[in-house]
Amino acid sequence: MSFFKAIRIDQRAETCDARYVDMAEEELMPGDVDLAVTHSAINYKDGLAVTGKGAVVRRFPMIPGVDLAGRVTRSTHPDFSAGDLVVATGCGVGEAHYGGFAERARLSGDWLVKLPGTLTPARAMTVGTAGLTAMFCLLALERHGLAPTDGPAVVSGASGGVGSFAVALLAAAGWRVAAITGHPAEADYLTSLGAAEILAREAFAQPGKPLQSQRFAAGVDTVGGVTLANILAQTQFDGAVAATGNVGGMDLPASVAPFILRGVALLGVESVRPRIALRRAAWARIATDLDAALIDAMCEVIPFDQALERARAIVTGKIRGRVVIEMP
Known part of the structure; x- marks a missing residue:
């Protein structure tokens, strides 16, 4: 035995x-x-x-x-x-x-x-569920037809696991990334991942107008709640937000205005179910898009x-x- x-x-x-x-x-x-x-x-x-x-x-x-x-x-x-x-x-x-x-x-x-040949087991585990979920979000935005030429992308909870990888993957794909964080001390870390702009979490934490200034073509939200509602309200015409977290609450205190007046799409992303073809595509992209030195860091x-x-x-x-x- x-x-x-x-x-x-x-x-x-x-x-x-x-x-x-x-x-x-x-x-x-x-x-x-x-x-x-x-x-x-x-x-x-x-x-x-x-x-x-x-x-x-x-x-x-x-x-x-x-x-x-x-x-x-x-x-x-x-x-x-x-x-x-x-x-x-x-x-x-x-x-x-x-x-x-x-x-x-x-x-x-x-x-x-x-494992793709360029990805070691240790690096695959550094990426793990967090990085795979972030890649699912990027693939969802791309399936929606969005590209870096459409405008900037925003990531909430940017210093967390999924958020950090979302910043890195979006930047590697050519997006100008605005990173929302409640930890100002993490600004240098987020910049090293590719963030072009650091936004304070507090600016998105209070209820806002149903429609606000159009700032982002795309978003990856790991927070939910009021933060997601404000991101939707600031997403530009025909933009989309991939939502994959709820640390800010399960409720979505938003209106239908972004959806019916700007054509904004809310894309739900989950990472538990097998969907093996999507997983293979995601790991292949991770192996080619993420720099090994960045993963190791x-x-x-x-x-x-x-x-x-x-x-x-x-x-x-x-x-x-x-x-x-x-x-x-």
């Missing part, structure tokens, strides 16, 4: 108990591809899972880790063979199916994408034995940038 190290969450009475354990490969959940996990990453959702502060885990016991990269060791899926380097994000991994905080994983091949690599401590820390706001876990 073969064993591997993992972080496992067990439900005990009304609490969640996350700890390092040794598990047998026979305990892995069903799947047609086995992986030796080489890297994972710490997302806010993982912090909620290990602390029990959010309803993230949908079954117990659970191995957290919504992102993982590794090498295929066994496959009965037609698209994968032993030795392939692959990446998985979302798809219920780390929530309903054992995730990436372990040395081994067994997943459905329908959730996996082969956003990353801190830690050993597996520090993962549980850092996952707990992320929910207290003590982590900036991306923390990548390197497996033994």
Whole structure:
């Protein structure tokens, strides 16, 4: 019997108990591809899972880790063979199916994408769900027909994970990017990612007129609520906003004016469902569009034995940038 190290969450009475354990490969959940996990990453959702502060885990016991990269060791899926380097994000991994905080994983091949040759597992985990979601937003804006020549783009929550990657990806695609942040000290960081203008979060945090001055051709919103309403009100004729977050609230206190008087489009973006063709396209673009040095600058690599401590820390706001876990 073969064993591997993992972080496992067990439900005990009304609490969640996350700890390092040794598990047998026979305990892995069903799947047609086995992986030796080489890297994972710490997302806010993982912090909620290990602390029990959010309803993230949908079954117990659970191995957290919504992102993982590794090498295929066994496959009965037609698209994968032993030795392939692959990446998985979302798809219920780390929530309903054992995730990436372990040395081994067994997943459905329908959730996996082969890593493009220029993207290492560590860099793929630096990008992770955050970067993939940002790329989904850019692809949605492009499918709508928007281009940098149409005008500037705006990104809310720009110093967060999705926001940071949205700034970098839009800038790499040629857009002039205005970055909204509530952290003035992050201005240099956002400029290094490609932001041409830094906007104060406070200017978008209070309710405004249904229609305001037309400033942006496109937007990526990671906040929701009043912020999204103000961005919509400032989007120009035939523009669009890709919405993918709700830290500012689930409500949208807006009117129909931007939609019916300016033809503005609100594009919803989600990153959990497989949609494998879109994932392949997104990872291919990430590999070509994002500079490797920029990815590395956003990353801190830690050993597996520090993962549980850092996952707990992320929910207290003590982590900036991306923390990548390197497996033994």
